[in-house]
Amino acid sequence: MKNFMHLRFFFKIVISIILSMTGALSAAELNKSSIKAVAESGEISEKDGGFIFEGKESNNFPIFKIIPKNKDDTFNLSDFKYVSLSVKNLHDKSVRFSLWAHSGHGYSGAISENKDLCSLAPGEEKTFKIDLETRFPGKDAMFDCVDRSKISSVELVVNRIGPAKKDSAGNSIYPNSSKLLIKDILPCGKPLKPFNKEALSARYLTPEIQPVGTFPKAGIRFYRKLKGYENTDIVHAVFLPNNWQKGKKYPLIVEYTGNVFYHPKGYCYSTGFLNQANMGSALSRGEDFIVLTLPFINKDGKREQFDAWGDPDLAVKYCLEALADAEKYFGADPRAYVFTGFSRGEIAANYIALRTDEIAKKWLCFVRASSSVWPSKWNGAQYGWEERMARLGKREVLNCSPRYGSVHVDTMFNEDTPACVKTRKKLKEIVSKALGADFASQDK
Numbered sequence: 233m234k235n236f237m238h239l240r241f242f243f244k245i246v247i248s249i250i251l252s253m254t255g256a257l258s259a260a261e262l263n264k265s266s267i268k269a270v271a272e273s274g275e276i277s278e279k280d281g282g283f284i285f286e287g288k289e290s291n292n293f294p295i296f297k298i299i300p301k302n303k304d305d306t307f308n309l310s311d312f313k314y315v316s317l318s319v320k321n322l323h324d325k326s327v328r329f330s331l332w333a334h335s336g337h338g339y340s341g342a343i344s345e346n347k348d349l350c351s352l353a354p355g356e357e358k359t360f361k362i363d364l365e366t367r368f369p370g371k372d373a374m375f376d377c378v379d380r381s382k383i384s385s386v387e388l389v390v391n392r393i394g395p396a397k398k399d400s401a402g403n404s405i406y407p408n409s410s411k412l413l414i415k416d417i418l419p420c421g422k423p424l425k426p427f428n429k430e431a432l433s434a435r436y437l438t439p440e441i442q443p444v445g446t447f448p449k450a451g452i453r454f455y456r457k458l459k460g461y462e463n464t465d466i467v468h469a470v471f472l473p474n475n476w477q478k479g480k481k482y483p484l485i486v487e488y489t490g491n492v493f494y495h496p497k498g499y500c501y502s503t504g505f506l507n508q509a510n511m512g513s514a515l516s517r518g519e520d521f522i523v524l525t526l527p528f529i530n531k532d533g534k535r536e537q538f539d540a541w542g543d544p545d546l547a548v549k550y551c552l553e554a555l556a557d558a559e560k561y562f563g564a565d566p567r568a569y570v571f572t573g574f575s576r577g578e579i580a581a582n583y584i585a586l587r588t589d590e591i592a593k594k595w596l597c598f599v600r601a602s603s604s605v606w607p608s609k610w611n612g613a614q615y616g617w618e619e620r621m622a623r624l625g626k627r628e629v630l631n632c633s634p635r636y637g638s639v640h641v642d643t644m645f646n647e648d649t650p651a652c653v654k655t656r657k658k659l660k661e662i663v664s665k666a667l668g669a670d671f672a673s674q675d676k
Contacts, residue, residue: 272297275288289408297385313421321356323412326353328350332389334383334387336440364378391408439471470522471525481670483565483570484524484555490575491538541611579610601632
């Protein structure tokens with residue numbers, strides 16, 4: 233009963249719900265019916281006012297989430313530094329996990345107070361804290377990693393334990409079995425500095441992706457399913473810039489996401505799925521460029537590949553089809569196709585974007601998210617690297633590497649760091665040279 237009352241206190245006293253542009257709810261009394269616990273690669277049951285989360289062996293990370301029941305709501309934790317939660321290991325094996333609080337929209341994630349993986353021995357119980365004032369350690373970091381007035385989820389992510397196995401389809405299966413009792417989820421602690429919501433207005437917010445079939449219009453990011461993929465789960469995301477007009481031509485950015493990982497010590501995570509991508513629209517800050525976020529594709533051609541390469545030849549085929557679709561329906565200008573990506577997506581600049589003569593000819597230039605040394609040996613990318621790189625020719629590769637410290641994230645362009653401003657300016661110079669008067673940029 234005590235644990236249940238703690239949960240009621242959390243949602244009754246602390247949280248105010250912030251809705252979309254239609255307006256916000258008043259400070260109404262909230263209770264457990266306003267939130268829900270969900271699981272990815274796991275199952276949830278309730279016990280003594282808490283939740284039992286059982287992680288299953290899978291090819292993804294088991295994830296436990298506390299989220300608002302209404303998907304348009306968020307938790308306002310402006311007056312608190314931490315979210316604490318009690319976790320007990322009910323499994324007969326030790327478990328390691330990371331803790332996160334998310335805001336979405338181009339923010340990264342707040343992480344556990346000790347900025348590392350949390351661990352529990354069999355039967356052990358501890359209270360852990362998520363630091364809502366988490367900020368990248370480097371000199372160029374301008375904002376906290378979350379907007380604590382709009383927390384969309386509190387998450388526990390079970391770490392992979394031991395080497396991968398293979399299922400009948402050749403997919404990697406990781407031993408993630410775990411059983412945890414999660415309770416007493418409470419905000420606590422006074423922030424080191426007052427919450428300054430006005431200061432956040434300088435940050436570019438990545439638009440949410442609207443469902444397949446959304447009517448295309450300026451400023452909208454939406455899922456699109458190509459002809460021939462109706463019987464698959466494969467889609468991609470299209471963003472039409474704020475100044476988009478039907479019938480006009482626009483340069484286009486293609487982006488690919490990173491591999492799946494969760495790394496609190498490095499202040500970073502990646503779901504591996506395209507719905508997380510931030511770089512394309514943030515690189516343009518929502519103006520002038522159409523943005524396609526494209527999937528890596530599983531070897532069976534039926535679903536998005538969130539780790540490793542899947543079938544790179546299918547990814548090339550899909551990319552060419554998506555470019556043709558964007559040119560036909562949204563006014564993409566084939567003289568100015570730009571390639572960018574995060575982590576795995578950055579390596580794909582060589583492994584996917586230069587894989588064949590046909591696709592290599594599509595790109596005006598490339599934007600990298602770091603200054604790491606190439607060639608990369610990740611997942612066999614070094615094989616054939618030089619042959620593919622020869623297709624680059626004299627086209628420019630822009631390197632953007634803000635001083636964030638030990639951080640590996642795709643949210644860098646959401647902040648106007650000196651490195652990002654410089655990269656954005658150089659990109660527009662390259663596009664302007666290619667398109668001349670046809671490039672109607674708002675701020676050349």
